[in-house]
Amino acid sequence: MKEKTNYLLAILLFVGISCKSQIVPLEEYINYRTNETEIPEGTYIKDINNLLNKFEGTWIGEYNNLSYEIIITQETVSFLNIQKDRLLMRFRITTLSGEVIEDTTGLSNDSYSLIRGDYLNQYGTTYILNYYGSDTYCFQDGNIFINSLGLNNNQMTLFLYPGLDSFNQLCESSNNPPVQLFPMEKMTLLKQ
Amino acid sequence: MHCHLNDFESGLFDENGNPEIIQPRRMFSLKDFFKFLQLLDNAQNNNLPLDEVFGSMYSSSGNFTLRFQGNIVPPLSSYNSYLLEIEYNQFFEKYSNKERAMLHFIENAVGLEGVSLFKIRNDGVIKKKIFKRER
Secondary structure (H helix, E strand, O other): OHHHHHHHHHHHHHHHHHHHOEEEEHHHHHHHHHHOOOOOOOEEEEOOOOOOHHHOEEEEEEEOOEEEEEEEEEEEEEEOOEEEEEEEEEEEEEEOOOOEEEEOOOOOOOOOOOEEEEEEOOOOOEEEEEEEOOOHHHOOEEEEEEEEEOOOOOEEEEEEEEOOOOOHHHOOOOOOOOOOOOOOOOEEEEEO | OEEOOOOEEEEEEOOOOOEEEEOOOOOOOHHHHHHHHHHHHHHHHOOOOHHHOEEEEEEOOEEEEEEEOOOOOOOHHHOOHHHHHHHHHHHHHHOOOHHHHHHHHHHHHHOOOOEEEEEEOOOOOEEEEOOOOOO
């Protein structure tokens, strides 16, 4: 009788754990987003097909007389009882003469100013990240789109689609249009 | 009062010729919400009734209105907008249902009680969306 009870408890525990944790491939997250489906408690949005690996590394490029060094890493983050694999982006932008415009390469993973990954698009080709620049009150924010190219994924394109709203009541800048650090057309970067 | 667009093409394409799609959230953004708080703050400072302040957003997924029926609104400067942006995204990633996401965000991240979210359907019916505490 005791053995039976233990067996039953083990089954219940297994079912309980199975119900609590579920793995959703990263590339399927876009369907949840598009269909407005809630992510169940305990879900792990996991990069099981290693789609993020090709973005990882240090990337160098030039655009509009500025030099860009983009450093991309991966992390697994937990929030609101779900887990998610995502990319983190740090950057160092300098003029061609070496003057630093902005440098976030030394920031820790929990810094507010880090660019954090959001989702892979429906074609599985482009990864979209959320960007809040140092002048976010004045439209210096939006989504950054990255796309890796080339036989060995040694090239990457990047562009910014700026946010559509501003904290205009807190914007003290007279820049009009706002100064964007990232290009709004695709720039190409090379993997180092 | 303003509108949020449907998904639209950015005009840029990936290497296979697929359009890069912009997917605006058809719900109040954090910046919209801050504008609503600013309006409330202005009303509070001028001794105007707070429940007569509305913020509205129109989209193909529904038309939404925010109204405050609480007592006191903290000043905008008391919020950490960078932290709230991160939390806002987390709520919308978890609760892809944007009405739930917005209500959870206001209740749990902003911590402001007394904000009501109304959905105005195309047939004119107005539904008050209520925050349901998780068991």
